[in-house]
Amino acid sequence: MRCIVQVIIISYMLISCSLITKKQLIPITKTVNRENKAIMSMPETVPKIPELKTIDWIKVLIPLSNQLIKSQIVQSNKVLLIDSIQNNTNTSIQSMKIIDAIIEIFNKKNIFKLVPQNMVANARQSLGLSQEDNLIMRSKIIGLARYMHADYVLYLIISDNKKYKEIKMQLIETQTGEIFWSGINKIE
Numbered sequence: 082m083r084c085i086v087q088v089i090i091i092s093y094m095l096i097s098c099s100l101i102t103k104k105q106l107i108p109i110t111k112t113v114n115r116e117n118k119a120i121m122s123m124p125e126t127v128p129k130i131p132e133l134k135t136i137d138w139i140k141v142l143i144p145l146s147n148q149l150i151k152s153q154i155v156q157s158n159k160v161l162l163i164d165s166i167q168n169n170t171n172t173s174i175q176s177m178k179i180i181d182a183i184i185e186i187f188n189k190k191n192i193f194k195l196v197p198q199n200m201v202a203n204a205r206q207s208l209g210l211s212q213e214d215n216l217i218m219r220s221k222i223i224g225l226a227r228y229m230h231a232d233y234v235l236y237l238i239i240s241d242n243k244k245y246k247e248i249k250m251q252l253i254e255t256q257t258g259e260i261f262w263s264g265i266n267k268i269e
Contacts, residue, residue, distance in 0.1 A: 172246075234255060
């Protein structure tokens with residue numbers, strides 16, 4: 082008798098467990114096409130992949146470099162450090178393309194002696210600055226320029242205006258930290 086009661090209790094427990102764990106299944110809707118073949122219904126709109134916008138950085142940066150040269154603030158053959166870009170937008174930027182474009186422009190203008198990028202990378206590493214740090218503070222970049230014996234730093238900031246993105250270029254004197262020149266251009 083005791084054995085029968087145990088079997089009844091165990092079977093009742095098993096039945097109640099299966100009732101608790103039963104899941105509701107979501108029905109799959111089927112539609113029938115003209116040929117009486119069942120097909121699965123697809124969502125009406127498929128999300129679009131965002132378009133990648135390519136920017137001609139030389140076209141964006143030439144007006145700024147021309148403004149800087151026309152300002153006649155800069156003395157010839159001074160050492161210029163071009164290192165990083167502060168990205169104040171919610172989008173990713175290819176900072177090396179921008180830096181390469183600036184280097185190309187200033188090499189053609191032949192106004193500054195540019196610090197080679199491999200030396201900048203080595204100096205960053207020895208000072209413990211990350212290569213991927215695009216939110217570098219002015220004080221750190223000025224310290225890097227002093228370490229590299231550069232006369233000036235070219236500091237770049239990309240930001241969102243409500244209608245468009247813009248790039249701000251600042252020429253900073255290394256010894257005093259004074260901004261000698263500043264210019265802004267739309268990014269199109």
